[in-house]
Amino acid sequence: MSLNERPETAHGAAAQGNDGQPTVTPARPGKLIRLPLVEDRTGLGKSSIYAGVKNRTFPAPVRLSARAVAWKEQDVDEWIASRTTARGHE
Incomplete structure (x- = not known):
């Protein structure tokens, strides 16, 4: 995996962004x-x-x-x- 790719996460789990900060995606949009x-x-x-x-x-x-x-x-x-x-x- 290259530096620009982010691992897929499930259920809104936080992944590490390129800058080392967590990237949070909503668990259930809407x-x-x-x-x-x-x-x-x-x-x-x-x-x-x-x-x-x-x-x-x-x-x-x-x-x-x-x-x-x-x-x-x-x-x-x-x-x-x-x-x-x-x-x-x-």
């Missing part, structure tokens, strides 16, 4: 996550999350059924990244 996990990952409570959705400052959920919603994990991750970048903490 994964939907429910409110408790969104709260845990963002540090926000339910009412703050829904206020953000209403004000269009937080990603909108996807309707799963008449009484269930979930968020796209990628949307939540991008929101978190935008918050840390906006504050210069990256």
